[in-house]
Amino acid sequence: AQSVTQPDIHITVSEGASLELRCNYSYGATPYLFWYVQSPGQGLQLLLKYFSGDTLVQGIKGFEAEFKRSQSSFNLRKPSVHWSDAAEYFCAVGAEGRRALTFGSGTRLQVQP
Amino acid sequence: EPEVTQTPSHQVTQMGQEVILRCVPISNHLYFYWYRQILGQKVEFLVSFYNNEISEKSEIFDDQFSVERPDGSNFTLKIRSTKLEDSAMYFCASIGQGARYNEQFFGPGTRLTVL
Numbered sequence: 001a002q003s004v005t006q007p008d009i010h011i012t013v014s015e016g017a018s019l020e021l022r023c024n025y026s027y028g029a030t031p032y033l034f035w036y037v038q039s040p041g042q043g044l045q046l047l048l049k050y051f052s053g054d055t056l057v058q059g060i061k062g063f064e065a066e067f068k069r070s071q072s073s074f075n076l077r078k079p080s081v082h083w084s085d086a087a088e089y090f091c092a093v094g095a096e097g098r099r100a101l102t103f104g105s106g107t108r109l110q111v112q113p
Numbered sequence: 114e115p116e117v118t119q120t121p122s123h124q125v126t127q128m129g130q131e132v133i134l135r136c137v138p139i140s141n142h143l144y145f146y147w148y149r150q151i152l153g154q155k156v157e158f159l160v161s162f163y164n165n166e167i168s169e170k171s172e173i174f175d176d177q178f179s180v181e182r183p184d185g186s187n188f189t190l191k192i193r194s195t196k197l198e199d200s201a202m203y204f205c206a207s208i209g210q211g212a213r214y215n216e217q218f219f220g221p222g223t224r225l226t227v228l
Contacts, residue, residue, distance in 0.1 A: 042222075043204060043219050043220055043221035043222050044156070046216065046218070046219075090155070094215040098161070100146065100161055100169055101156075101158065101217060103157070
């Protein structure tokens with residue numbers, strides 16, 4: 001069975017600082033990997049996705065993520081955080097055939113002025 | 114840009130009552146999903162639906178739950194007799210036929226509060 005681990009429950013960074021959110025997955029084959037963002041009281045917005053090809057993927061809002069098969073990781077990065085990035089971030093893994101996504105427990109990002 | 118919509122945004126009900134949560138997936142999408150998120154916890158899969166039948170369901174999706182696509186646009190989740198532990202945010206999602214990456218588009222959610 002597939003699983004996702006987000007080791008950091010809560011991260012605080014200063015505005016303008018760089019950000020890296022960790023995600024480790026467990027899946028037998030090549031996974032579909034996603035990062036979603038959830039602002040308070042809102043739904044899930046897709047930031048970026050990976051299935052194959054270039055292991056560094058670009059997403060919306062200046063985010064990027066790098067797939068490292070050897071480490072079973074798909075960490076999310078942003079070079080300079082903005083106050084509006086404060087939200088909860090979920091990593092998710094999916095399989096072929098339009099199967100259900102499995103989500104990590106999320107990382108809450110707080111941005112200090 | 115097309116989006117998934119859900120109604121109501123917030124539903125309050127008494128324990129034991131039936132509730133129906135409604136979703137309108139993106140119009141040309143064919144695969145539909147329900148997930149739930151108990152406050153402060155991770156998003157959990159409930160059920161997927163394709164071609165008018167359930168294609169996959171989780172252990173959470175017991176006999177109290179049912180799904181239906183009553184017409185060409187709506188996708189509903191019914192909870193027959195709500196329990197306190199059903200209080201959660203319920204998200205609907207959909208995928209298009211030609212989707213390459215299993216990318217699911219999520220609605221804004223319905224917050225269900227069971228008293």
